[in-house]
Amino acid sequence: MGKLTLHKVSRSENGREIHYSYEVSKDIEKYFRLDNPYYIKYDRNISTAPLGLQVIPFLSNVMPMSWFVGFDVYMDECDETFFESLQILKKQFHEFFPNNVKKSELHVKSLIRNEIKGTNTSLLFSGGLDSYDSLIRNIDKNPYLISVHGADVEIADTDRWNKFVQFNSEERIIDHGRLFYVESNLREFYTYRVDLLTDLGWWGGIQHGMALLGVLAPLSYTFGITDIRIAASATYEVSYSWGSSPKIDENMRWANTKVTHDGYDQRRTDKVDNVVAFVDQNKENIKLRVCFAEERSGHNCNHCHKCQRTILSLILSNANPADYGFVVPDNLYEMLFSNFNENAVMTVGIKYQWTCLQDKAREGGAFFVLDDYDREKEYLERFAHLDLDSIVNKNEQQVKQRKRTRLILREKLPFIYKIYQKLRA
Ligand SMILES: [Zn+2]
Numbered sequence: 001m002g003k004l005t006l007h008k009v010s011r012s013e014n015g016r017e018i019h020y021s022y023e024v025s026k027d028i029e030k031y032f033r034l035d036n037p038y039y040i041k042y043d044r045n046i047s048t049a050p051l052g053l054q055v056i057p058f059l060s061n062v063m064p065m066s067w068f069v070g071f072d073v074y075m076d077e078c079d080e081t082f083f084e085s086l087q088i089l090k091k092q093f094h095e096f097f098p099n100n101v102k103k104s105e106l107h108v109k110s111l112i113r114n115e116i117k118g119t120n121t122s123l124l125f126s127g128g129l130d131s132y133d134s135l136i137r138n139i140d141k142n143p144y145l146i147s148v149h150g151a152d153v154e155i156a157d158t159d160r161w162n163k164f165v166q167f168n169s170e171e172r173i174i175d176h177g178r179l180f181y182v183e184s185n186l187r188e189f190y191t192y193r194v195d196l197l198t199d200l201g202w203w204g205g206i207q208h209g210m211a212l213l214g215v216l217a218p219l220s221y222t223f224g225i226t227d228i229r230i231a232a233s234a235t236y237e238v239s240y241s242w243g244s245s246p247k248i249d250e251n252m253r254w255a256n257t258k259v260t261h262d263g264y265d266q267r268r269t270d271k272v273d274n275v276v277a278f279v280d281q282n283k284e285n286i287k288l289r290v291c292f293a294e295e296r297s298g299h300n301c302n303h304c305h306k307c308q309r310t311i312l313s314l315i316l317s318n319a320n321p322a323d324y325g326f327v328v329p330d331n332l333y334e335m336l337f338s339n340f341n342e343n344a345v346m347t348v349g350i351k352y353q354w355t356c357l358q359d360k361a362r363e364g365g366a367f368f369v370l371d372d373y374d375r376e377k378e379y380l381e382r383f384a385h386l387d388l389d390s391i392v393n394k395n396e397q398q399v400k401q402r403k404r405t406r407l408i409l410r411e412k413l414p415f416i417y418k419i420y421q422k423l424r425a
């Protein structure tokens with residue numbers, strides 16, 4: 001049976017960094033990048049947080065691995081509430097993935113009850129539509145906003161991260177004294193073998209809800225935060241086993257905190273309506289950042305399917321996408337229709353997002369005209385009546401298999417992968 005032992009938790013840089021020294025048994029070494037052990041850096045001193053809370057960022061990332069790989073974890077001290085929460089989370093994942101979750105145990109020498117004094121609110125903040133919608137709906141709580149470098153932006157990509165920080169600094173709606181930055185190699189301390197543990201990808205399918213929330217534990221103690229929110233990306237209308245969902249996120253708890261998977265009742269089209277209404281009423285200015293595509297130069301890449309959907313949603317809310325951080329491509333509508341060709345394959349979630357836009361288009365309200373009212377109205381009507389069920393996912397199995405082959409090739413045989421890419425091009 002594999003075994004991970006957490007030996008020591010140490011702080012440095014005036015109590016702003018936490019380093020974890022751990023060792024793993026030979027049989028599970030292949031899952032860990034031991035040359036890049038898990039760490040976390042805050043821009044505030046969090047050293048007053050008790051040890052039982054300082055281990056939470058680490059455990060939130062490692063425990064799902066222990067469940068899916070099947071190894072035991074040994075350590076000295078943990079917050080009692082969090083320990084209990086882990087048992088529930090494991091059950092939850094077992095329900096989602098009955099064939100993937102294995103036998104494993106967490107051994108802790110002492111469980112300690114901790115109490116956080118305060119009722120402050122925090123919100124994980126990525127600058128995207130979900131984040132802004134949550135911020136607006138909770139604005140009277142003046143939430144602390146926490147952005148994590150290492151989640152959407154790789155640690156080494158400092159250019160993109162600096163841009164992100166700069167864009168934040170330009171937003172008037174943000175209370176800049178309450179915006180915290182965290183850096184963690186939470187996507188880099190494990191190997192690609194972890195990505196192969198399920199079909200869904202590790203970060204999106206399993207890791208990200210627990211990982212991002214876990215980051216907050218030490219901060220929550222220092223800043224009296226007990227009302228913790230993470231913006232939902234999906235809604236109750238669509239169910240797919242995602243790493244962030246009410247059943248995962250809201251079962252994350254430590255000390256006396258409560259986590260809310262925020263905005264689960266809001267479709268993305270509702271969120272756009274909400275942001276547009278807020279901007280109109282308050283004479284505010286918000287630049288959404290929905291996309292982290294490589295090709296992005298300004299706030300968004302404007303071309304990926306997520307950018308396309310957000311642009312379309314703004315148009316359907318009768319707002320000018322240019323006011324919200326987008327440069328509308330000249331051939332927007334042609335681009336939209338190219339998503340629905342013969343080989344269109346998309347996840348349940350993405351297909352659902354398109355369906356929401358179709359519903360919104362069918363409502364037939366006022367829309368933002370880019371150039372030619374009649375032509376665009378015709379496009380919107382055509383879009384509204386596309387039969388997605390007959391178009392999407394005809395070749396789903398082959399595409400999934402191709403994706404898995406690509407991942408294995410890329411990691412194991414990078415040279416052959418390059419040839420493969422050339423052949424396909
Ligand atoms: Zn994009």
